[in-house]
Amino acid sequence: EPEVTQTPSHQVTQMGQEVILRCVPISNHLYFYWYRQILGQKVEFLVSFYNNEISEKSEIFDDQFSVERPDGSNFTLKIRSTKLEDSAMYFCASSDRRGALGELFFGEGSRLTVL
Amino acid sequence: RKEVEQDPGPFNVPEGATVAFNCTYSNSASQSFFWYRQDCRKEPKLLMSVYSSGNEDGRFTAQLNRASQYISLLIRDSKLSDSATYLCVVKNLSESASKIIFGSGTRLSIRP
Numbered sequence: 001e002p003e004v005t006q007t008p009s010h011q012v013t014q015m016g017q018e019v020i021l022r023c024v025p026i027s028n029h030l031y032f033y034w035y036r037q038i039l040g041q042k043v044e045f046l047v048s049f050y051n052n053e054i055s056e057k058s059e060i061f062d063d064q065f066s067v068e069r070p071d072g073s074n075f076t077l078k079i080r081s082t083k084l085e086d087s088a089m090y091f092c093a094s095s096d097r098r099g100a101l102g103e104l105f106f107g108e109g110s111r112l113t114v115l
Numbered sequence: 116r117k118e119v120e121q122d123p124g125p126f127n128v129p130e131g132a133t134v135a136f137n138c139t140y141s142n143s144a145s146q147s148f149f150w151y152r153q154d155c156r157k158e159p160k161l162l163m164s165v166y167s168s169g170n171e172d173g174r175f176t177a178q179l180n181r182a183s184q185y186i187s188l189l190i191r192d193s194k195l196s197d198s199a200t201y202l203c204v205v206k207n208l209s210e211s212a213s214k215i216i217f218g219s220g221t222r223l224s225i226r227p
Contacts, residue, residue: 033215043159043202043217056214091158103149104204104215106158 002026006092006107014115016081021110023075023092032075033093033104034067036060043091049075082114116141118216119205125222128193135189136221138203147206148179148186152199153220159202162188190223198225 005024013019025032034046047057047067054067064080075094079086089111093104121138128134140148148165163170165177165186176189190197203218 035217042219043153045214045216048214089156103161103164104159106160108158 004092004094004105004107006090006110008110009108010111010113012113012115013082015084019079019082019086019112021077021079021090021092021112023077023107024073025075025092025094026096026105027073029094029096029105031055031095032069033095034077035091035093035106036088037091037109038088046077046090079112082112084114087112087114118142118207119203119218121203121218121221123219123221125224127224127226130193130195130225130227132193132225133189133191134193134223135187136201136223137185137187138205138218138221139183139185140203140205140216141184142205142207143181143184145184145205145207148177149204149206150175150177150186150188151202151204151217153202154199159217162201193223193225195225195227198223 004026007022032049035043036046037043045058047061048055049067066078068076089109091109092107095104119140126134150162151159152162153159163172163177165179167179169178174191178187200220200222202220205216207214
């Protein structure tokens with residue numbers, strides 16, 4: 001069964017460092033998303049991406065965040081200067097042409113720990 | 116009012132019991148509704164979509180009440196493996212894209 005894959009599974013970084021989280025969405029999917037979940041809290045929408053551009057972003061997704069689809073298969077989330085409060089599980093998700101139905105397929109997540 | 120609201124639980128029920136929980140949403144323009152399941156420290160996984168007429172998948176029944184703006188999930192003959200957090204997910208169609216909103220989840224614990 002096709003799946004969304006994410007790397008790394010866990011990254012520990014120092015405050016102020018840049019972090020890049022990588023995702024390989026399901027190959028025929030067109031819509032891509034990043035969500036985050038702080039431990040014990042709800043899954044929060046960060047950004048959606050379609051047709052090589054951001055289609056929507058939340059207020060969490062400020063100037064320190066960026067996304068890119070550099071090569072047609074990877075979908076990356078960059079955090080430029082990490083803060084302690086960025087510590088969370090970051091989930092990548094994708095959905096297919098019927099993405100309007102909203103069925104999301106999630107990767108296993110990348111746990112980010114900022115010290 | 117929160118966009119999507121769920122009773123956090125935990126619901127602690129014996130194996131074999133029937134359990135139900137609701138989720139309310141605030142935006143009457145919401146179009147699509149889902150239940151996801153999330154195991155501890157794992158990714159959310161789609162459990163079932165919720166259709167206007169209600170739908171059933173084995174022991175799971177989902178219903179939508181547009182007038183009162185809530186969806187429900189009923190689990191019959193609960194199994195130990197049903198222990199998880201159940202996330203209500205609502206899709207609103209904005210001008211530019213679909214925005215998918217997660218509830219905070221309802222924790223369910225099935226005891227032997």
